[in-house]
Amino acid sequence: MAFPVVWLYWIISLTLVTYASAHIIKRYREYGYAALVGFYVVYLAASQIIATRTVEFDIGIAVFFAPASVFIYPFLSQAIDMINEVYGEGKARIAIGIAFLSQVLLVAFILMTNSLAPAPFFAYEETWQEIFSLGIRIVVASWIAFLITQTLDAHVFARLKARYPDRILLRSLSSDIFGLTLDSVIFVTLAFAGVAPLLPLIIGQIVAKNIVGFLDTPWFWWYKRYLQEERA
Numbered sequence: 001m002a003f004p005v006v007w008l009y010w011i012i013s014l015t016l017v018t019y020a021s022a023h024i025i026k027r028y029r030e031y032g033y034a035a036l037v038g039f040y041v042v043y044l045a046a047s048q049i050i051a052t053r054t055v056e057f058d059i060g061i062a063v064f065f066a067p068a069s070v071f072i073y074p075f076l077s078q079a080i081d082m083i084n085e086v087y088g089e090g091k092a093r094i095a096i097g098i099a100f101l102s103q104v105l106l107v108a109f110i111l112m113t114n115s116l117a118p119a120p121f122f123a124y125e126e127t128w129q130e131i132f133s134l135g136i137r138i139v140v141a142s143w144i145a146f147l148i149t150q151t152l153d154a155h156v157f158a159r160l161k162a163r164y165p166d167r168i169l170l171r172s173l174s175s176d177i178f179g180l181t182l183d184s185v186i187f188v189t190l191a192f193a194g195v196a197p198l199l200p201l202i203i204g205q206i207v208a209k210n211i212v213g214f215l216d217t218p219w220f221w222w223y224k225r226y227l228q229e230e231r232a
Contacts, residue, residue: 010071010212017075018082018219022226025086033087037095040079041102047072048103048142052131057208064204073183074213077176078220080150081157085224089158096150100143107139141190145183153179172220180209 017039025032051069084092110132118125153175160171184205188198 006071014075014216014219018223019226021082022223026227026229033083033091033095036079036083036086037098040076040083040095041099043072043075043079044099044103044146045106047076048106051142057204062207064208066204066208070205070208071212074176074180074209074216076150077153077179077213078172078216080154081172081175081220082223084154084157085161086227089154092154092158093151096147096154099150100147103143103146138191141187144190145187148186149179149183152182168221168224169217172217173214176213176217177210180213181206184209 021032021036021039024035047069050072051067053068054065055068057064057066057070080092080095083095114129114132118128156178157171157175160167160174164170184202188201188205192198192201
């Protein structure tokens with residue numbers, strides 16, 4: 001029963017954000033970029049936090065184990081595509097930089113909080129430390145993978161848009177598959193080389209992320225069509 005509920009949350013959240021983004025851009029274009037960057041930063045922060053939980057990813061014919069963030073991380077690729085589609089690659093790169101700095105601040109705030117002595121009556125200190133004691137290798141691997149893959153995703157998308165301006169799904173799917181696959185390879189290799197078997201982890205993340213990335217493609221198509229109605 002839990003699996004369908006996950007997809008219900010997923011569909012509702014993606015629909016709300018896609019509609020809100022398109023509506024803001026259409027009605028108040030000067031605020032659209034800020035709104036998209038805001039959603040982009042939230043996606044990244046949420047994916048970093050919930051990645052601490054490993055979940056079962058059942059696709060019917062096989063079962064994979066992957067961080068819970070696989071349900072959210074593909075939203076990052078869609079969000080950067082949404083920015084790129086309307087505001088161009090330059091603004092997409094700025095958004096990537098803003099999101100990266102937000103994660104540096106997030107880690108700094110967590111480390112700052114962990115340095116404080118807990119109250120004597122705080123009963124969840126051990127649980128807190130288990131969840132938020134950040135391994136520097138994991139953090140650095142995540143940052144490197146994010147910067148490389150999101151920058152390349154934005155570049156691939158922009159190139160495909162310039163070459164095939166009418167092929168909306170081509171540029172969205174191609175850039176997302178490229179970015180999500182590369183992210184899985186870079187992150188797992190940097191984070192777990194020498195301490196865990198890499199191939200199963202890489203395959204699990206590639207499959208899970210790309211399935212979710214493929215499923216969110218219709219929302220990008222809807223986003224583009226909604227904006228085109230303004231010009232009709």
